[in-house]
Amino acid sequence: MNKNLTVLKLVSVFFLMGMIACKSRDAKVVKKELPSQRPNIIFMMSDDHAYQAISAYSDHLIQTPNIDRIANEGIKFTNACVSNSICAPSRATILTGKHCHIHGKVDNVFPFDESQVTFPQLMQEAGYQTAMFGKLHFGNNPKGIDEFKILPGQGQYYNPDFNTNEGKITVEGYVTDIIMDMTIDWLENRRQEDKPFMLFSMQKAPHREWLPAPRHFKEYTKKTFVEPETLFDDYEGRGSAAKTAEMNLLTHMNWAGDSKLYPEMMAELGIEDMSGWDLEAFEREVGRMNPEQRAVWDSVYRPMMEDFKVKYPKMNETELMKWRYQRYMQDYLGCIASVDENVGRLLDYLEETKLDENTIIIYTSDQGFYLGEHGWFDKRFVYDESFKTPLLIKWPNVIKPGTTNTEMVQNLDFAQTILEAAHIVPPSDMQGESLIPLLIGNDSEWTRDAVYYHYYEYPGIHMVKRHYAIITQDYKLAHFYYDVDEWELYDRKNDPQEMKNVVNDPAYADVVVKLKKQLVELRKEYGDSSQLDQEILRKYLEAKNNPDIETVPLH
Numbered sequence: 051m052n053k054n055l056t057v058l059k060l061v062s063v064f065f066l067m068g069m070i071a072c073k074s075r076d077a078k079v080v081k082k083e084l085p086s087q088r089p090n091i092i093f094m095m096s097d098d099h100a101y102q103a104i105s106a107y108s109d110h111l112i113q114t115p116n117i118d119r120i121a122n123e124g125i126k127f128t129n130a131c132v133s134n135s136i137c138a139p140s141r142a143t144i145l146t147g148k149h150c151h152i153h154g155k156v157d158n159v160f161p162f163d164e165s166q167v168t169f170p171q172l173m174q175e176a177g178y179q180t181a182m183f184g185k186l187h188f189g190n191n192p193k194g195i196d197e198f199k200i201l202p203g204q205g206q207y208y209n210p211d212f213n214t215n216e217g218k219i220t221v222e223g224y225v226t227d228i229i230m231d232m233t234i235d236w237l238e239n240r241r242q243e244d245k246p247f248m249l250f251s252m253q254k255a256p257h258r259e260w261l262p263a264p265r266h267f268k269e270y271t272k273k274t275f276v277e278p279e280t281l282f283d284d285y286e287g288r289g290s291a292a293k294t295a296e297m298n299l300l301t302h303m304n305w306a307g308d309s310k311l312y313p314e315m316m317a318e319l320g321i322e323d324m325s326g327w328d329l330e331a332f333e334r335e336v337g338r339m340n341p342e343q344r345a346v347w348d349s350v351y352r353p354m355m356e357d358f359k360v361k362y363p364k365m366n367e368t369e370l371m372k373w374r375y376q377r378y379m380q381d382y383l384g385c386i387a388s389v390d391e392n393v394g395r396l397l398d399y400l401e402e403t404k405l406d407e408n409t410i411i412i413y414t415s416d417q418g419f420y421l422g423e424h425g426w427f428d429k430r431f432v433y434d435e436s437f438k439t440p441l442l443i444k445w446p447n448v449i450k451p452g453t454t455n456t457e458m459v460q461n462l463d464f465a466q467t468i469l470e471a472a473h474i475v476p477p478s479d480m481q482g483e484s485l486i487p488l489l490i491g492n493d494s495e496w497t498r499d500a501v502y503y504h505y506y507e508y509p510g511i512h513m514v515k516r517h518y519a520i521i522t523q524d525y526k527l528a529h530f531y532y533d534v535d536e537w538e539l540y541d542r543k544n545d546p547q548e549m550k551n552v553v554n555d556p557a558y559a560d561v562v563v564k565l566k567k568q569l570v571e572l573r574k575e576y577g578d579s580s581q582l583d584q585e586i587l588r589k590y591l592e593a594k595n596n597p598d599i600e601t602v603p604l605h
């Protein structure tokens with residue numbers, strides 16, 4: 051590996067803020083220096099945490115006072131996005147600083163290519179102590195990590211298993227609490243005082259099937275949440291991809307696995323297992339509870355479902371959709387309640403030990419998520435709710451508290467940002483941009499005007515068609531391909547809910563020409579091509595038809 055990478059980037063310790071000291075008569079430039087001591091970094095990421103469910107972004111669904119602390123004491127990015135809205139590919143992009151077609155983890159199907167260089171490896175080489183707890187979802191163990199305890203695959207909510215440096219363990223309790231216990235325990239008991247650290251604390255929650263901690267069952271199942279305006283979207287004005295996607299709350303959600311209707315009640319009501327794995331999904335999670343957890347569950351969910359059983363025969367589709375939405379939000383947001391409490395535990399610990407003073411804290415998600423907008427759950431589309439992701443960063447004495455930034459930053463940028471913050475020169479083949487100028491308030495140094503997006507996993511679960519796109523502050527132009535050849539253009543300023551594809555509207559003809567050209571250039575710049583699209587597609591279809599090819603389990 052290139053030894054230059056571990057050389058300190060001395061110049062990075064001096065950053066000009068360009069601030070004019072106005073108090074003095076002779077205006078003078080004040081230099082802002084990054085701390086000469088290398089910072090600790092804590093990277094907190096939750097799985098499928100929609101920005102709509104963080105009160106620093108919007109408080110219409112839930113209050114997240116602890117996650118908001120990071121925004122209040124640091125920076126909130128309102129236009130952060132991913133380059134491919136699905137779990138493992140996003141994580142591979144975060145760790146490698148490369149687009150999916152370069153690092154190869156284009157979907158959740160194939161294991162991560164372990165020959166790819168990830169930024170924790172470079173940090174470990176440069177003298178950082180490294181640890182990772184929680185969900186990775188790579189089909190293999192993390193590289194460059196001194197100590198890890200990671201969930202196998204998607205992991206389990208109750209009494210979960212972990213793969214560790216020392217083999218497999220099972221821990222009694224609720225997954226979100228356990229991952230934070232591991233995080234704090236490592237800080238308290240195994241941190242080496244003579245080294246800076248890079249610590250990953252990555253929650254499984256609020257991933258499907260959205261199972262809250264027993265302490266939240268009662269409170270959250272009693273709540274009623276505001277419905278999104280587009281809950282009853284009929285997808286008119288969109289392309290065929292939105293119409294054929296299988297992620298509608300009414301028609302594609304599992305009844306037992308997702309809405310938590312007891313399997314025997316499904317049978318009594320004559321409701322069929324539409325996905326073919328609905329009952330298995332229920333058993334996989336609810337079936338893992340210990341007798342105490344199960345007793346709390348039954349005391350809350352059984353009366354609620356008995357009530358539904360009585361009402362169901364008379365409910366029309368609109369009522370059913372509303373019920374499905376409330377059930378979904380109760381469980382999803384119940385999961386967020388634990389995530390927020392645990393973020394608070396960590397922040398408190400860091401403050402009490404004064405470790406917070408030289409520690410960068412990042413909170414993000416592996417992508418966005420639909421919370422009933424367009425009638426959907428899940429992600430995958432380049433449309434805003436799944437494309438955009440929360441990003442909050444706190445760095446005492448460097449980031450000005452309460453900063454809001456609207457630039458289009460991407461998960462692609464995290465590796466270079468973290469390496470630069472750690473005084474490590476990022477490898478030249480990383481494809482992102484360091485966010486350091488934005489963190490220190492030197493926004494004029496930021497020149498990006500468009501980002502690139504490419505989603506691949508089709509045909510597959512949720513049936514979201516393959517597409518690549520260019521996104522600017524004003525527009526989003528996407529090409530859906532493979533079994534269709536359709537273009538979509540959205541006017542982000544005038545149609546923020548993305549209800550009308552205007553690609554064939556003569557008023558946008560010039561925009562389309564310009565963006566298509568820019569998209570060709572962007573694909574070239576990032577090393578993507580139609581030839582690569584076809585190669586990736588061929589490999590995917592081959593794996594579907596050949597059971598001997600190694601793949602990662604879906605659930």
Ligand code: SGN
Binds near residue numbers: 136137
């Ligand atoms: C599972 C889920 C899907 C989800 C994928 C990917 N089904 O297959 O709904 O899209 O994971 O999620 S489940 O009901 O069995 O959980 S990802 O976050 O790992 O990309």
Ligand code: CA
Binds near residue numbers: 097
């Ligand atoms: Ca995810």
